[in-house]
Every structure is written in structure tokens, then in C-alpha cells.
Amino acid sequence: EGEPTPAAVTAASLRLPRAFQMLPEFFVDDVTELLLFTARVAERQPRFLVDENLDVFMTFLVVLxxxxxHVHNPYxxxxxxxxxxxxxxxxxxxTHHPWVQKMSNIFDLHPIGTRMLVGHLLRLYVDIEFTGSNTQFYDKFNIRHHIGEIxxxxWGIPVHQQSWKLFASEEAGGFYLKFVNMLVNDAIYLLDExxxxxPEVRRTLEAMEDLQAWNRQPPQEQAERESALRQNEDLxxxxLLLANVHISLxxxxxxxxTRSFLLPEMVERIATMLNYFLKYLVGPERKQLKVxxxxxxxxxxxxxxxxIVKIYMHLAAPSTGEGDQFATSVARDGRSFS
Structure with a gap:
């Protein structure tokens, strides 16, 4: 029957036993914690894992x-x-370093990883939207940041890029559309924030540069504004760190x-998003963004x-007629063009 396609590769296709679901979660958690600990040690002492066979652990991570x-806990x-x-x-x-060679080979050559890793990362990107935790809104961005960097x-590895393209093609109007929708939602929220x-950071920094006016404020007001500045700078x-990952992706x-981006239910949203931020970057508001x-x-x-300009160009390029629909959606955005 040939190799299964990326979209078809699931836990079921690998015939994981149903009895696995009966195992306590800490079995998996303990193994994962150990792998995380050793990975952190290996970053400081690269030879720590050079001689270890990590293939079985790669299978463990990618599949589950x-x-x-099989693993209900999204965290x-x-x-x-x-x-x-x-x-x-x-x-x-x-690339001559033994640790770099070892890890490159794992990502480049692992038979299950090259078939499943991209699809499973994308699925977790979507699944992490709703975790049931009261901090899920903030947790998802940090998790998606790591997913985005991976x-x-x-994407720079041909076998994974091909797997990704095939997955996106097979799921263009289904799961991949859901992923694109969440990607766009995150980008809009993060860039807008x-x-x-x-401008808030800019105004406070400018106020602090005027020492005479700044020192005329009561000490408590100074402390409050400095505290607000530190908080705003951290946020x-x-x-911006998270937004950069999403825009780069x-x-x-x-x-x-491009197909999922250009479907009727998505094309106007992506056009409006690009127009909105383009206007911010080149319109009158741009002066407020200088710090x-x-x-x-x-x-x-x-x-x-x-x-952003490259995204415009990429989405306008398809010769199937979808590119024309994108151009129409860009021009029809009354909020940015009037």
C-alpha cells in the first residue's frame, strides 16, 4: 500500500496498544522529565549524550x-x-561538533520523525488553545513560541519541508485551515499589543529624560511610573518575541x-491583518513606534x-486565480484603504 501520508500517520496507524491508555500519566511524565534534564545538561556539556542512542526517545517524543x-495532558x-x-x-x-552532528542526524534521518514530527507539532499548536487551566491564554503563547522555533x-530540512507541504495540501480545508486561523489570531493579538x-514605553522614557520635570513629581508617582515602565517593557x-516567530512562520x-490562506473563509482576514499592520508601519502612526x-x-x-511585504507577494503570486481573490480582498479593506 506504500508509505502512509503525513496526514494519515497517527497513533492508530502505529498500532499503539489501547492498554497504553491505562498506564498512569507519571510513567510518561517521569521519562519526559529525565529527557528534559539530560537535554539541559547536554547544552552545557555537549559530550554528555554524544555516545547515547536517542532514536527510541525520539520515537517516544514524536509519537506521544x-x-x-494516549496522552491527555497538553502540558x-x-x-x-x-x-x-x-x-x-x-x-x-x-557542523563538525559531535553533538551538533548527532542531533542534526536525529532530525534529518529519524524515520518516524521525518514522517510525523511536523504534523504533530502543528496539532499540538492547535490543541494547546484550550488546556482547561486558568492560565491557558498566556501558557499557549510560550508553548507556541517553542513550537514555532522548532x-x-x-522548514530548512528538505524531508520535513516536503512532509509539511504534503500535510498542508491534504488538510488545506480542514485541520491546516484551523492552524492558519489560530496563527493569524495570535499574530494579530501579539502585534497589536x-x-x-x-508608544506607552516611548512616552515614559521621554518623560524621564526631562529630569527637572520628572523630579518635580512626588516620589510615589515616580516609583509607580517606573514600575509600570518595567512591566510594559517586559510585556x-x-x-514582540512571540510575534516575530508567528510573522516569520x-x-x-x-x-x-498558500491554499489555506486563500480560502474564502480566510482570505479577507489575512488581507485585513496585513493591511492593518502595514498601515501601522508606514502610516502616520509609525512615528509613535520609535524608541x-x-x-x-x-x-x-x-x-x-x-x-509583511513578502507575505503580500507570496499570497498574490498563485496563478490559480486565488491570488486575484487576495488582491481583491486587499483593495476591498475599507479600514485601511478609503
Whole structure:
């Protein structure tokens, strides 16, 4: 019958025994905690795991991470993502280093990983939306940040990119559309929050530069404004860090994957989002987005502008007629064009 396609590869297709569901969760949690501990040690002492066979653990992580029927706790599945995030070879690391070679080979050659990893990461990205925790809204962004960084690494590996493209094609109007919808939702929220906080940070920093006026304020008011500034700076850094991952994901994937973005139920939303942030970056509001030391907050408006323009170009390029629909949706956005 041939190899199963990425969308068809599930826990059932690997014939995991139903009895597995009867095992206490801590069996899986203990193994994952141990893997996370050793991964952290290996980052500081790379030779720690060089001689160990990690293939079986890669299978363990990849399979169970994407199988909510077998591992119900989304935070436990997210912990598996943390392990993989530690396993990714560092950017710029020498490919001749034994640890880098070992981990590169695991991601490049593991037979189950190359078939399932992308699909299971995307499924967890969606599943983590609702965890049942009272902190789920904030938790999801941190988990998706790690998922996004792993996905960016995998996109650069041809076998994973091909698996991703096939998965997106098979699930274009189903699961992948749901993923794109959540991706767009996150990008809108994070960028909007970041662009609202930038002027607040700017105003406070400018006020602090006028020492005479600043010192005329009561000490308590100064302390409150300084505390609010620190909080806004922390939130701004986090929002922009996470937003950058989401925008980057849209930029590099839309080179090859556009169908879900251009479906009737999505095309106007993506066009409106791009127009909204383009207007922020090049319109009159752009002056409010300038801050001293923007790199301190991870704010690079020129890079973001380039990314948004590239997304426009990628989505307008398809020759199937969907690109024309995107152009129409862009022009029809009355909020940005009037």
C-alpha cells in the first residue's frame, strides 16, 4: 500500500496498544522529565549524550506528543516540545561538533520523525488553545513560541519541508485551515499589543529624560511610573518575541503553502491583518513606534515591513486565480484603504 501520508500517520496507524491508555500519566511524565534534564545538561556539556542512542526517545517524543488520545495532558505534551527544543542544534554552531552532528542526524534521518514530527507539532499548536487551566491564554503563547522555533528549523530540512507541504495540501480545508486561523489570531493579538505598548514605553522614557520635570513629581508617582515602565517593557519584549516567530512562520511557509490562506473563509482576514499592520508601519502612526534602543525589545520595524511585504507577494503570486481573490480582498479593506 506504500508509505502512509503525513496526514494519515497517527497513533492508530502505529498500532499503539489501547492498554497504553491505562498506564498512569507519571510513567510518561517521569521519562519526559529525565529527557528534559539530560537535554539541559547536554547544552552545557555537549559530550554528555554524544555516545547515547536517542532514536527510541525520539520515537517516544514524536509519537506521544501528537496523540491526545494516549496522552491527555497538553502540558505534558508541551514538555516533550521543550525536550525537542533543547535538542535543536544551536544557530551558527559548527557542523563538525559531535553533538551538533548527532542531533542534526536525529532530525534529518529519524524515520518516524521525518514522517510525523511536523504534523504533530502543528496539532499540538492547535490543541494547546484550550488546556482547561486558568492560565491557558498566556501558557499557549510560550508553548507556541517553542513550537514555532522548532518548525522554523524543520522548514530548512528538505524531508520535513516536503512532509509539511504534503500535510498542508491534504488538510488545506480542514485541520491546516484551523492552524492558519489560530496563527493569524495570535499574530494579530501579539502585534497589536506590542504596537500599543511601544508608544506607552516611548512616552515614559521621554518623560524621564526631562529630569527637572520628572523630579518635580512626588516620589510615589515616580516609583509607580517606573514600575509600570518595567512591566510594559517586559510585556513588550515578550509580545514582540512571540510575534516575530508567528510573522516569520507565515513569511517562509507562504513561499510554498498558500491554499489555506486563500480560502474564502480566510482570505479577507489575512488581507485585513496585513493591511492593518502595514498601515501601522508606514502610516502616520509609525512615528509613535520609535524608541531608543529598539533591539532591547526585539523591535525591528524594517525587518517586519520586509516580512509583511513578502507575505503580500507570496499570497498574490498563485496563478490559480486565488491570488486575484487576495488582491481583491486587499483593495476591498475599507479600514485601511478609503
Amino acid at each position: 506528543m501528537g496523540c491526545p488520545d 505534558l505534551r508541551a514538555k516533550m516540545v521543550d525536550v525537542l527544543h533543547h535538542w535543536i542544534p544551536p544557530i551558527g554552531a559548527s 518548525l522554523e528549523y524543520l 506590542g504596537m500599543k505598548k511601544l 513588550l519584549r515578550q509580545d 507565515m513569511e517562509y511557509t507562504t513561499v510554498e503553502i 531608543n534602543n529598539p533591539e532591547k525589545y526585539g523591535w525591528d520595524p524594517r525587518k517586519m515591513l520586509r516580512q
